[in-house]
Amino acid sequence: MTSEDNYSDNNVVSKQVHKHDHTPPADQGPVTQVQAIQIAMQELLIEKGLVCAEEIRETVELIDSITPSRGAEVVARAWLDPEFKSRLLHNGTAACLEMGIDLRPTPLVVVENTSLIHNIVVCTLCSCYPRMLLGLPPDWYKSTAYRSRIIIEPRVVLLEFGTNLNPELSIRVHDSTADMRYLVLPQRPNNTENFSVNQLTELVTRDCMIGVTLPKNSVTS
Amino acid sequence: MTAQRFTNGDRVKVAEITGRRHVRTPGYIQGRHGVIERFCGYFPNPEERSIGLTGLPKIALYRVRFSGADLFKELSSAVADSIDVEVFEHWLREVEDDI
Incomplete structure (x- = not known):
């Protein structure tokens, strides 16, 4: 049998062999x-x-090249540099530009997790996401289930992600309905005082910048 | 573009506007009360841009904070404590207004 036979429409044998x-x-x-x-x-x-x-x-090609590591670098710098953190919370887009990350003209709102408040980002209307900072959104971010349930029962959704938040924390959800884009600034995990900027960056995952989990090494209690 | 009508801390009510046009005001906050969290700047009107217009003049945009318990208490006891939503000024009414 020649290779041409294999690709022939009339080749009964190959049709029988290649079950779909x-x-x-x-x-x-x-x-x-x-x-x-x-x-x-x-x-x-x-x-x-x-x-x-x-x-x-x-x-x-540009959009596909952007990964969450961009956002992680911003978070790690904010953990190390209180003045940068202050500028980041005041004007996220301008602070990112200092690091060579150009989000213009999109305004970036950075929301800080504290010992009292845990922030989560959603777009209930579609799939708005800080793509120039974190790359393309994960499929679950665009799902109807996440977009509706994260407001109605956020703690249940977070448990499904394996995130067991301190029940004392107040949960604030940010619905990205118009022109702002959002980045969660997570709390720096304890016992990372001696970490280098690169080591800190490694702790910051995409999902903790959306708010559905905490950085690596975080201890929930 | 007109001067912004609301400032941080103002209590507002979101209008209820029915119809099939493209809006960026989710149904779950329509008719509900919230508090201005911040003024975000001026942006083209998405309802007009969706039908091929320029959306100009730009409209003031705010982040409005709602209580999850106020919005969804009939649905679940596990709602988010607070929800911040971007709302364009033409959807916002002073609380005293009778919509």
């Missing part, structure tokens, strides 16, 4: 309405000369 008991790739089904709109919009923008295909590719 696996899930087909996502892009093999019919085009969804959202995909059709996206393709039409992209073609129109290119056709009218507003953007070129290269610019779209570059932008997708």
